[in-house]
Amino acid sequence: MPAPTRPTLEAIAREASVSLSTVSKVLNGRPGVSPDTRRRVEDLLHDSGYARRGVDAERGETVELVIENLASEWSVEVIRGVERVTRENGLAMTLSTIGDYHAVGDALITGVLRRKPIAIVLQFSNLTADHRRQLRTRNIPFVVVDPAGDPPADVPAIGATNWAGGLAATRHLLALGHRRIAAIGGPADLLCSRARLAGYQAAMQEAGLPVPPAQRGGDFSRQEGEREGRRLLGTADRPTAIVCANDMQALGVYDAAFALGLEVPRDVSVVGFDDGPSASWARPPLTTIRQPLQEMAEEATRLALRLRAGAVENTRLELATTLVERGSTAVPPR
Helix, strand or coil, X not given: CCCCCCCCHHHHHHHHXXXXXXXXXXXXXXXXXXXXXXXXXXXXXXXXXXXXXXXXXXXXXXXXXXXXXXXXXXXXXXXXXXXXXXXXXXXXXXXXXXXXXXXXXXXXXXXXXXXXXXXXXXXXXXXXXXHHHHHHHCCCCEEEECCCCCCCCXXXXXXXXXXXXXXXXXXXXXXXXXXXXXXXXXXCCCHHHHHHHHHHHHHHHHCCCCCXXXXXXXXCCXXXXXXHHXXXXXXXXXCCEEEECCHXXXXXXXXXXXXXXXXXXXXCEEEEEECCHHHHHCCCCCEEXXXXXXXXXXXXXXXXXXXXXXXXXXXXXEECCEEECCCCCCXXXX
């Protein structure tokens, strides 16, 4: 039986009733093609099983990192991890920001097709089915670090044991003798936030304690931590300890405690999550759950490079979180 013929751009152009140059524009992310024509050509590229080959000579030796923004400690740690692995492999790193971890748009993907990186690492980002098809058609492997939701099974992703981290943070406070333990949740639409909160709830239930009903899903900012901290600490039966969804929220709880004339950890113990640089700089230094951000980014980059080289059996990995005890937790006040 003769081997199946590989689809050609000429055949795709004939099927789409467009010129070869139009197909080339679509393939390379160049402008000058109507949305309907671009969509029709993309569908044919995918449905025909076309996969670009032998294009490494056209590409710069770069890995593109797509992050939320440059202002967060989280993003800086991810940048360091990706940069380390690209440097070790004689490659360069390019950087794109999306401003909102839900907003990987068509413009960014079009730019990626034009820049032709050898791989992409994305922070949080959820790629649409169309985006994934476009990248695979061009043989541009992609890996998501700490995905925002539950990505499809075919999306390579590197995460952390967020549930175990929330469990460990709460067990640490329980071991110190705390029983009135509150939690401040992160964005409700993020899988990592929900997992951290679920770990806290599991530890409280394990100890036979009621789980406070008001678990608000806010953002990861210091302002959110202060706002929720004031609400929690301003009550007559205030908690003796608070588990926060990240370090920035925890520092906001510090601000709230100070404003209310309370001291950490004399009056309230605080636990964060991430272990960014600010955790050890805080006063008192913050007890937190270490999320191995740099290592996650390094593993994501290595996985992307392995995918470029060929098939990879395991494309999902969770790295362990660990409790880092510092000065923000103590036995509860009498």
